[in-house]
Amino acid sequence: MRSRFNYHDFLAYVFPGLLLCLITILVIFARGHYRLFAVIQTFGGFLLLLLFSYLVGQVLQAVGAWFEKKLFFPHGYHPGEAFFRQKSGLLQPRDFEKLIARYKEHFGVELTVDELEDPRRREECFNQIRWGVRHEARAEYLTTIDGYYDMWRGLFVSFILCALITIPIAWGILLVPLKLTFYKKIFMIIWVASIIGIYISARRTQDYMHTYAREVVNGFLCDK
Numbered sequence: 001m002r003s004r005f006n007y008h009d010f011l012a013y014v015f016p017g018l019l020l021c022l023i024t025i026l027v028i029f030a031r032g033h034y035r036l037f038a039v040i041q042t043f044g045g046f047l048l049l050l051l052f053s054y055l056v057g058q059v060l061q062a063v064g065a066w067f068e069k070k071l072f073f074p075h076g077y078h079p080g081e082a083f084f085r086q087k088s089g090l091l092q093p094r095d096f097e098k099l100i101a102r103y104k105e106h107f108g109v110e111l112t113v114d115e116l117e118d119p120r121r122r123e124e125c126f127n128q129i130r131w132g133v134r135h136e137a138r139a140e141y142l143t144t145i146d147g148y149y150d151m152w153r154g155l156f157v158s159f160i161l162c163a164l165i166t167i168p169i170a171w172g173i174l175l176v177p178l179k180l181t182f183y184k185k186i187f188m189i190i191w192v193a194s195i196i197g198i199y200i201s202a203r204r205t206q207d208y209m210h211t212y213a214r215e216v217v218n219g220f221l222c223d224k
Contacts, residue, residue, distance in 0.1 A: 008147040013057030014050060016154030020060070021053050023162045023190065030169060030187070032177040057154055064153040072206055077119045080126035080213035084116055091217070098221055106132050106220075126213070129220040138219040145215055149208035152201050159197035166191045 029037045039045040069076050082088040086096050104110045107128060115121045133139050168174030170187035 012150035017053035017057030
């Protein structure tokens with residue numbers, strides 16, 4: 001039974017959401033509003049921050065799910081569907097036949113040639129075999145990979161937003177009441193780090209996305 005809050009939730013929702021919240025709070029602090037910063041230093045305020053970060057993380061993941069279909073998925077479909085396309089070359093002919101046979105054995109459905117030509121149907125098949133892995137250790141391993149996959153996807157969106165909200169102060173468009181030069185340097189560093197973070201998180205999202213798809217198929221083929 002899945003717990004209400006677990007390690008996956010922290011990676012996928014709290015961590016990306018917390019990053020964006022902290023940068024936002026720093027912007028507010030630089031503008032001379034110190035009360036919010038004082039609140040989060042209390043135990044209750046910190047718990048509220050984590051809760052709000054979790055909610056923000058949910059929004060980031062929703063946006064990230066939209067982004068990845070536009071930027072990362074070939075033809076708008078999850079790369080896992082390609083394993084059900086014989087000509088993709090991702091599986092040897094013998095392994096492809098084994099995958100189709102295991103699917104029929106597990107779900108009681110024989111996939112037709114027409115179905116395998118439809119990328120939507122292939123994506124449905126991939127989603128089905130993800131939850132068809134019954135081996136506990138393999139299922140836990142897939143959950144871990146999925147957590148890192150979601151974390152990098154959430155961070156990708158979070159870094160984009162961090163870069164956007166730091167532009168006004170970093171480039172002197174929005175003035176701060178005290179230590180203008182100091183804060184401009186700080187926010188310029190954050191802006192540059194966010195740009196680098198966008199690139200890194202995009203690459204890591206792709207890496208974990210393909211690793212996740214491959215391990216789902218391997219787990220399903222090896223499952224007993």
